[in-house]
Amino acid sequence: MFRQTTTRTLSIAAALAGLALYAVLGGFYSREIVVEIVILAILAISLDFAAGFGGMISLCHGAIFGLAAYTFAVMTAMWDQPGALAALAAIVVASLFGLAVGAVTSKTTGIFFIMATLAFGQMAYTLVFKSRWLGGDDGMAGLPRFDLAWLGIDMGSSLTFALFAILLIAASYIAAAWVLRSAFGRTLAGIHANESRMKALGVNTVIHRARAMGFSSLLAGVAGIVAAQHTQYISPELLFWTVSGEVLIVVILGGIGTLIGPMVGAVAFVLLKHQASNYTDYWHMVIGLILIAVVVAGGRGLYGQAEHWLGRGARKAEGLRRA
Amino acid sequence: MLEVRQLCKSFGGLKVTREVSFALETGERRVILGPNGAGKTTLFNLLVGELAPTSGEILIDGHSVGGLSVSQRARLGLSRSYQRNNLFEDLTIRENLLLAVSAGQAKTAWMVRDSFRDKEVRETVSDVAEQVALTEVMDSPVRTVSYGNRRQLEVGLALATKPSILLMDEPTSGVGPGMIDGFRRLLQSLPRDLTVVIIEHDLDLAFDVADRITVLNFGEVVFEGTPEETRGNKVVRDIYLGDWQSDA
Numbered sequence A: 001m002f003r004q005t006t007t008r009t010l011s012i013a014a015a016l017a018g019l020a021l022y023a024v025l026g027g028f029y030s031r032e033i034v035v036e037i038v039i040l041a042i043l044a045i046s047l048d049f050a051a052g053f054g055g056m057i058s059l060c061h062g063a064i065f066g067l068a069a070y071t072f073a074v075m076t077a078m079w080d081q082p083g084a085l086a087a088l089a090a091i092v093v094a095s096l097f098g099l100a101v102g103a104v105t106s107k108t109t110g111i112f113f114i115m116a117t118l119a120f121g122q123m124a125y126t127l128v129f130k131s132r133w134l135g136g137d138d139g140m141a142g143l144p145r146f147d148l149a150w151l152g153i154d155m156g157s158s159l160t161f162a163l164f165a166i167l168l169i170a171a172s173y174i175a176a177a178w179v180l181r182s183a184f185g186r187t188l189a190g191i192h193a194n195e196s197r198m199k200a201l202g203v204n205t206v207i208h209r210a211r212a213m214g215f216s217s218l219l220a221g222v223a224g225i226v227a228a229q230h231t232q233y234i235s236p237e238l239l240f241w242t243v244s245g246e247v248l249i250v251v252i253l254g255g256i257g258t259l260i261g262p263m264v265g266a267v268a269f270v271l272l273k274h275q276a277s278n279y280t281d282y283w284h285m286v287i288g289l290i291l292i293a294v295v296v297a298g299g300r301g302l303y304g305q306a307e308h309w310l311g312r313g314a315r316k317a318e319g320l321r322r323a
Numbered sequence B: 001m002l003e004v005r006q007l008c009k010s011f012g013g014l015k016v017t018r019e020v021s022f023a024l025e026t027g028e029r030r031v032i033l034g035p036n037g038a039g040k041t042t043l044f045n046l047l048v049g050e051l052a053p054t055s056g057e058i059l060i061d062g063h064s065v066g067g068l069s070v071s072q073r074a075r076l077g078l079s080r081s082y083q084r085n086n087l088f089e090d091l092t093i094r095e096n097l098l099l100a101v102s103a104g105q106a107k108t109a110w111m112v113r114d115s116f117r118d119k120e121v122r123e124t125v126s127d128v129a130e131q132v133a134l135t136e137v138m139d140s141p142v143r144t145v146s147y148g149n150r151r152q153l154e155v156g157l158a159l160a161t162k163p164s165i166l167l168m169d170e171p172t173s174g175v176g177p178g179m180i181d182g183f184r185r186l187l188q189s190l191p192r193d194l195t196v197v198i199i200e201h202d203l204d205l206a207f208d209v210a211d212r213i214t215v216l217n218f219g220e221v222v223f224e225g226t227p228e229e230t231r232g233n234k235v236v237r238d239i240y241l242g243d244w245q246s247d248a
Helices: A006-023 A026-054 A061-078 A085-105 A110-130 A158-180 A181-193 A195-200 A205-230 A243-255 A259-281 A283-296 A301-322 B039-047 B068-075 B092-104 B118-129 B147-160 B176-187 B203-209 B226-234 B234-247
Strands: B001-011 B014-024 B029-033 B055-060 B078-081 B165-169 B195-199 B212-215 B220-225
Touching: A006 A026, A006 A158, A006 A259, A006 A301, A006 B078, A006 B176, A026 A061, A026 A158, A026 A205, A026 A243, A026 A259, A061 A085, A061 A110, A061 A205, A061 A243, A085 A110, A085 A205, A110 A243, A158 A181, A158 A205, A181 A205, A181 B092, A195 A205, A195 B068, A205 B220, A243 A259, A243 A283, A243 A301, A243 B212, A259 A283, A259 A301, A259 B068, A283 A301, A283 B078, A283 B092, B001 B039, B014 B039, B014 B220, B029 B203, B039 B195, B068 B078, B068 B195, B078 B147, B092 B118, B147 B165, B147 B176, B176 B203, B203 B226, B212 B226, B212 B234, B220 B234
Parallel strands: B029 B195, B029 B212, B078 B165, B165 B195
Antiparallel strands: B001 B014, B001 B055, B212 B220
């Protein structure tokens, strides 16, 4: 069951402020990093919703993310539609794809669910890769960013875009946290904890799992829209299954089932990647070693572990105070 | 209310339920007796849909429920408690009841409103908590409370959906005499229009609460009658009450 504790609210506020500060004080390069973090973080929050709270470890979130980016690209660059409409279409396509995957796979669990989502994701990847009208393996370039000139905002500026992206991560987190504390979120947690009992209580677990995939995909769609506007270029690589794998690593690294952990994981992942790659080409190995340490330590993740230690300290202090 | 016709279940060559038939009136209290392995829990699993019968029919209010899933049957008012606790271990007792009551009131799909803050849900949770005597431990995680409390919660979850038919699988297994008395009082306090089927090993309790008793042996109904008739029946004494009688 998801709990938005004061510690978590403070942590998220600190993380967002830190990112904003880094974007404001840093140069172009640091703003690029901030957007990279944001995209990964939204995607990780999306996957944590499905995997951490619904027990659905999906390997097609990369594909959903990519489909949203492609929808945005087709709507804007190809069909000259306004950015807002393109974004809406991207989110709808992502949600519907997620809902469909969820509906088809909702009776499978564990390794079979993982394999089924992998298959769906790779199908979407192949489809995009083979589609000449989508640019095939060349992808699509020249994508526009949201046009907010009427508000006097220039989205072409790297700082503005970075701050806009940070706003979206806050919105995504709030949306996910809100839904997790709704009747639907409670039900999802119940299904994750004890599916057979929920069925015996009269809950249609199939529909709820499908909806959870749909909502999770909506968030992945938001990440896809940011990604398409960030570099203003997309390629089928966005849909490849290794993207999903990387997101899963980020979720576990930060703390699965905490919602804020995945954000912390995204910050750690991107910063480590850029720092470690200054010294070695084998930066994946550095991440791998940390991931192993995190899993061996109990799988709580960086944030989950910190929360665990904090909680233990608080319980000890409480014990001392009572004694 | 609840009727079973010629119900059979086989696992390979093993027939665990053989031609079981019975019919329950609304509000009836039926106790199912039988030695270990008689197929009592299997019968429950068939009734709620966790197992599919090899042949035979199950009817609720005259309608066959054979094609319905576990959750569909639950929404028709069929509820069960389990012989082995089947709870939400990492959640608190309150959260366990909140989940069950929300499900019972079909408040599971809202994506904006929180069922846990819903007034009607919270009121029902307090009522059920009082019914199964758990008000003192509401905010304790299930894994930290006593076995007795878990047994109470097991029954509480089944009651929380406000069923019209309640199936209880050995609700007093493994608990002391004090709790058996508490359970007897709980049964007496249940609404008279609630149909209850109980698998029970405590014979004093069984004879005390039952309107009628069905005895299973090797998957077959070998006897059905009132508690008085059951006490006097020779077949029943031989297969099930023999030891109990000689002990007494």
